[in-house]
Amino acid sequence: MWNSLAYRLWRAAYLRAVSSAFATVPLYRETWALHGRTDPVLVPGKTGSNGGALPADEVRRRLVDTAPLAGGSTEPDPARGLAFLLTRATQRPSHRLVVVVDAEVTRPPTGLPRGSRGCVLHPDAAASAGDEPVLREIVDTLRRGERVLAVGEDKNLDALSSALPAELPPPDRVPHHRIDRLTGGPFGLLHDPLLGYLGVLRDCGRWHVDRRRVHVRETTGGLAFTVLERTSPRLVDVLVGGGVPGEVHACPQHASPVIQT
Amino acid sequence: MNVEIIDPRVDPEPTGWADFVNDRRLHPVWRHPLIRLEAWTARNPPLLAVVREHGRVVGGLQAMVCRSWSTGRFGPAATRRPARLRPRWAEVYLPLHSGYPAAAFHSGVDVRGAIREFERSLVHRVGPGLLGVLYRAMTDDLADAMSGPQRPHRVIDPAAVLHPPATVDEWRAGLGTDVRATVDAIDADPEVRTDVGAGRDDLDASELAALLNAHRARQDARAWAGGQRSRFAGLHLDTRSPVSPAYLDALLRRPNVLTRTYRTPTGRLLGFSTMITDRGTAAFHHWAAVSRVDGGRPGLHRHAYAQAVAQAIDLGSTELTAGRAMLDEKAALGFRDTRQLHTVAAPRPLLGDRRGPQAVHRETPRDTTGHIHRNRAGSVT
Known part of the structure; x- marks a missing residue:
């Protein structure tokens, strides 16, 4: 992966989302505390499955647990982004x-x-x-x-x-x-x-992730997407499409993250 | 006597703990795996204090270390260095089984000595930020051991208790006509399907937990509107957390937990109940139902209680408890006895103080009952 400031900010936003989800959202608290996750590891000694990512069907089934403890909407916005x-x-x-x-x-x-x-x-x-x-x-x-x-x-x-x-x-x-x-x-x-609009096909012919609002990472279960901008329902590390294997690269033309499935 | 305090999230089950729970016939909320699940998914996670005498476990307490009433965050990660100076307090309380005390001892143990030793250990564990300990929902004997000079003490809502009669018919004969009619109507209603079983692994705990949390929120709102007794200085003080599906799933799988669900013919969940089926003290544990405005079926709770009573009679249980809320409604179902419960507060300077309640009269002539809630009467100190 590229090593630019933009990437470091993107990564920092993702880490904040993971930390916030673990501290405040019942679904992720339960999943990561009891089974574990990777990158980042929150509970030493537990790695979980698929790096802690959850299938979209499972997240949809448990939408009520994606609202933070302090309250919030549990209704996804398919037009988001x-x-x-x-x-x-x-x-x-x-x-x-x-x-x-x-x-x-x-x-x-x-x-x-x-x-x-x-x-x-x-x-x-x-x-x-x-x-x-x-x-x-x-x-x-x-x-x-x-x-x-x-x-x-x-x-x-x-x-x-x-x-x-x-x-x-x-x-x-x-x-x-x-x-x-x-x-x-x-x-x-x-x-x-469930997550809304995640990326766009640009003039370079590559699928660009909306990096200001969405994070994506590779897991053993496929590409896991995180919505960075919305806190309720909190959607972190979701395996969309049942878990599609893919890779995340930097676009050589635009220097922003692209996915290749 | 010594007290070992563990964090159930990361520490293994203490040696001899399972035997203690078995010997004392404690309810499943005392099982280490369940405490662990509860702790990981709680805003104010409990610590488990194990009291040993000559190496043998003779008692235990569960103490929630609370940071705030209104926090929207789960307990801080157990691996972090705790903020020892941060103001916190401890509540010895079972938030998911509130009719029972969060302290249990073998008979013959010096409970007062154990409690004071627990307090000293807790101060050592939590640090200078510990403001005090609140012992909630304690029975008469435990409250007496926890009381002392300058420790405010009050009586709280009692737990509903039924001593099951010999037969179901005998119990039914004591019910009002409307209660019997409601129970019979639900038995005959083709739109309500019920299934029941112990140690169930066929249920979707997420679905049940969502219903249970919604039901609790509704009850809390109603209790708040009605001026509930936990009100203090006009603040809504609630240290409990939502019930997590993982916890509920593990609870329902226990062989001594009976789960009954109510569904429509299309499979929509209308309500469910759990019952701890111990022969000694059985407990009607959880109850949740869809509200009437959302299409719920009125009267299901009466049916669930009736089935629990019948089950307790079949088991030969000596008593069946049913929590602390809606006592009038429970009295109509035969729960006419109550078990007195108390809350005792131990401020930080007095933690570990061995003096008993009799010292109050010797040392302080004024009324030291110091009701925690100024608008409530009923101190018994």
């Missing part, structure tokens, strides 16, 4: 309307740039082409000549495009992919329904 990755994903500063077409995403993305609005559209509603308010809003926005960005799985984006009137310009689209179904682009976002 989207706003910060859009610029790099689309190479445009903003869009008037950002539509997430995904059954798992029920709340619009937050933190979009000024002038942008976010909304969600269930794939069934996109396919039915009925009198759906979100569809009407998309059509109106496109008719005004403003840009619309659709985010979702390829098949859902196709359904949305076919539901729109043919005379309108198509919306911009960025497909998002699960970690076990990464493609070669040219655009794409790395998404997990």
Whole structure:
């Protein structure tokens, strides 16, 4: 791994998240105290399994234990992190309307740039082409000549495009992919329904992790992701996609962490 | 007599401890593996004090070392050098079995001497920051041994006790019509499925722990709104921690713990109870249910208590206890006896002081009962 200041800060943020989770969050306290973990080791003599990382299914089953003792939300936000990755994903500063077409995403993305609005559209509603308010809003926005960005799985984006009137310009689209179904682009976002948006495919052709908000490390169980920015639900060392083997490198072009599965 | 204080998180089980627990027929909360699980997942983790006489274990105490009432952090890692100057206090208390004292001794032991030796050892272990020791939920004899001059003492909510009659019919005959009707209605309700067993390993402890913690939070809020007795100077003082799934899982697997679950035909958990099925003193241990506003079935607790009583009668238990809350409701279920419980506070300067309560009258003419809660009466010193 590279040895830059950025990497050391990234690593320090991860260590703080681990320390905080061990001290305040029941799920990690129980798991790491009783079974152990590595990198960092918190209880000497115990290494646990998969370096202390937990499968996403297990974390989802025990979401109630991911809130800190002091209290907090236990509801995951599948749209978390989207706003910060859009610029790099689309190479445009903003869009008037950002539509997430995904059954798992029920709340619009937050933190979009000024002038942008976010909304969600269930794939069934996109396919039915009925009198759906979100569809009407998309059509109106496109008719005004403003840009619309659709985010979702390829098949859902196709359904949305076919539901729109043919005379309108198509919306911009960025497909998002699960970690076990990464493609070669040219655009794409790395998404997990529990952790939210984790990374982006950049112009170098590599999958970049959102290093300000997400940490990733290699474990024997696969790549383990940590959401650094959100403290409740606290998601630390989660094996997304059932645990996908991979490696973490530094991008030679951008000097930021990239994953290779 | 000497006292060895261990941290159950990192120290191995003391020699002879399991034999002591067996001999005294102590409940599972005294088992070292369970104390260890509880300690790792507690905000204020307990220490285990083992009292030995000529090398033989003759007593034990569990003392939570508390840093704050409102901390949102688990106990500091056991491997760190403890902050010996930081103000802390100890509570000799079983937070998950609050109707029983966190001190147990063989008969014939000089309990007063053991307690004072424990206090000296605790001061040595915790350091200058120890402010004092609070002995909570102590029985009459233990409270007497812990009392002394300048040690505030008060009576707290008693534990509900039932001395099981010879037959279930005899017990049912003493119940009100509405209680019997509720129990019978749940027995006949096809929307409520119940299963029961001891030493269960087929349950999802996470699901049960989530329900139990939600139930406790609801009860605490209700007790707080009703002016609970643990209120002090208008503050909400609670040193307990949520029950962890790991602890509950280990508890349910014990062969003398009977677990009963209530579910809908679709499998949704409505409630569950645990019962410690000792022939001597059986205990209705945990109870949790989905609230009515969330779709819970009213009256399940009555059914669970009824089943516990029937089980105690089958076992031939001499008594069945049922905790310290909702005494009126428990009285309607036949728990008409109570066991008096006391809290004694030992401030730091008096720790290790061997003088007994009789010294109060000799040395201080004023009332030294010094109620811990000023708005409560009932001191017995």
